[in-house]
């Protein structure tokens with residue numbers, strides 16, 4: 278493989294990407310040309326909001342080609358175009374062969390939730406001390422066990438459930454299931470019956486696949502899987518984000534059975550009070566755990 282690298286101003290990124298596509302580039306990536314310097318421009322928005330700008334003042338475009346000659350020809354043709362006036366070719370270089378699968382896998386090691394409860398990718402042997410294991414590979418849906426919000430939910434499950442003991446967690450609803458990691462964790466800690474729902478069909482599919490490979494039985498589907506009038510669970514888990522959690526407050530609380538637990542994550546420390554207020558008409562929330570600026574909030578319905 279060969280890559281053609283070029284610098285271009287924000288306004289010309291789209292037209293040059295389209296031209297590279299027409300010139301048979303296999304892929305084009307766009308990066309901040311000033312990354313890791315004083316002039317770096319971090320671009321991010323609040324969750325759910327658009328980024329403040331769509332691109333960087335100076336972008337580095339990297340176009341991948343299967344052969345060297347088409348990469349050099351693309352560079353030559355681009356320099357003849359009017360729209361290329363503000364841009365410059367950096368060069369064409371060989372991309373050394375790598376074992377990309379191994380490289381990707383090396384970034385995902387087993388993750389400990391408690392001393393005995395681990396999330397382990399399929400290409401790793403579980404550590405000797407792991408008594409409860411979720412086998413999970415990174416995929417399309419959120420939830421590999423490395424994010425603090427997922428870890429706190431799993432820790433709550435491990436503290437409040439018991440392997441083989443169906444009594445404690447009881448029936449479980451995982452609302453916003455992503456990879457299905459919380460639902461699978463609940464199954465490992467004695468949940469009796471589990472429904473896992475997500476608005477993203479890829480997450481639903483991912484949950485089904487991950488449940489199968491962990492030999493866990495659950496129902497996964499879009500949110501309408503759950504009967505809004507009669508679906509009541511002893512444990513309702515929702516790791517989403519503060520804003521949707523506030524909107525979903527009446528719905529989530531309605532799904533908690535009398536005496537049941539509501540467990541919420543995806544909340545930043547500074548959002549604790551607004552969540553408490555949003556849920557106050559239905560249930561009293563408390564901060565039950567925290568990690569890296571994120572908190573876990575839980576509440577219990579009177580029996």
Ligand SMILES: C[S@@+](CC[C@H](N)C(=O)[O-])C[C@H]1O[C@@H](n2cnc3c(N)ncnc32)[C@H](O)[C@@H]1O
Pocket residue numbers: 418419420421422426427430452453454455456457458459474475476477480500516517521543
């Ligand atoms: C942060 S991920 C959590 C995934 C997993 N439960 C975990 O703890 O790692 C949030 C998930 O909620 C889903 N989601 C967001 N808004 C939702 C909504 N209104 N109803 C159902 N699912 C939602 C997203 O598609 C995403 O898969």
